[in-house]
Amino acid sequence: VRMVSTVTNTDVKQKDVDQAVVVAVTFAAVFEPETEDGSSIYRFGVALPLVQVLQRVNERLLEKNPAEHQLFDVILITTESWQQQQNSSIINSTRHHGLEVGRFCFSTEEDYIESLMQNNVQLFLTTDGNEALQATQQGVPSALLDTNWVSCPSEQLRVLFCEKAIIQLNMGSTEASKKSAQNFLAHLGQMKQKFGVFDSPLCFTLVTSHGGKDNCCCALKSLRSLGVSVDEAYCLGGAPHGPILSLLRPHFLLSDGFSLLEG
Structure with a gap:
């Protein structure tokens, strides 16, 4: 049934x-x-x-x-x-x-x-x-969610954005999911705006994989247009995600409207 x-x-x-x-x-x-x-x-x-x-x-x-x-x-x-x-x-x-x-x-x-x-x-x-x-x-x-590592208990929600989340859609994403994703990001941004820079229970990081500084700036602007201010941005220039992820240990990653991120 x-x-x-x-x-x-x-x-x-x-x-x-x-x-x-x-x-x-x-x-x-x-x-x-x-x-x-x-x-x-x-x-x-x-x-x-x-x-x-x-x-x-x-x-x-x-x-x-x-x-x-x-x-x-x-x-x-x-x-x-x-x-x-x-x-x-x-x-x-x-x-x-x-x-x-x-x-x-x-x-x-x-x-x-x-x-x-x-x-x-x-x-x-x-x-x-x-x-x-x-x-x-x-x-x-x-x-x-990555089953390989459990985030440590934390006072702060750590969210990691990948530039693809904001700039292009992956094959699985529809126009509807892109709109819903932007709506969710806007909510996160509004929550964060209720706190000061140094006292927020929300921490946002942007990681761009390719395309150098311009790509990173473009992604930052896209996020800003949704009201999302980022605490840190890393431009990997083609380097693998693994090392930075193990350092940042985000609670979840948002990429491509959103669905999957290959680490």
Whole structure:
């Protein structure tokens, strides 16, 4: 049976549907498939520090303005049938790890895209390249999380832009996903503008791979036109991404409307 069921997390104050920035993270990114010894609590996976830092950004925004509505609204989404059967364990695991997840969407391989659409998801985070690509093709900006390294716990959300994200589209991106991607970037920019340069819970870095200084300036201008100010910019001039990524350790990379970045 094809179905998408959404469960509201009553432990969490629900966000303003018109102003919140909805980020969906897959169960497989947040948790490992096995539970902790003898319990029904899942061990945490690669995306746990990311979900925690999104909460931290929300806390900082609310400290600045208790009436703030432009907050991250994190939803947890299942994309495999077996996960649907485990909904109480998934909800309990989220509670156990202190994660502020607003809603749980229990869907299958066939209809997780539908649940992204139903919930107006503005950024979909997954460890599965095919899922990221499919969502991007359907106009939902997606970023692939790297399972090779888990970001350390952090007070600051570190986002890395690659110049392709802003200048050209990859094959999987549609006009719709480009527009949605720009919309998401504009939201990030607005959040950052609420803080001073040295006191922001958001840190943005631009890395351009090719084309020298001109390409870098062009990418900076494109970001600026969306209201996004960058903290640091690196022009690699054809050098591999690997070393700079291991130094910067971003929580996620945004490239090509967005979908995939080859590191």
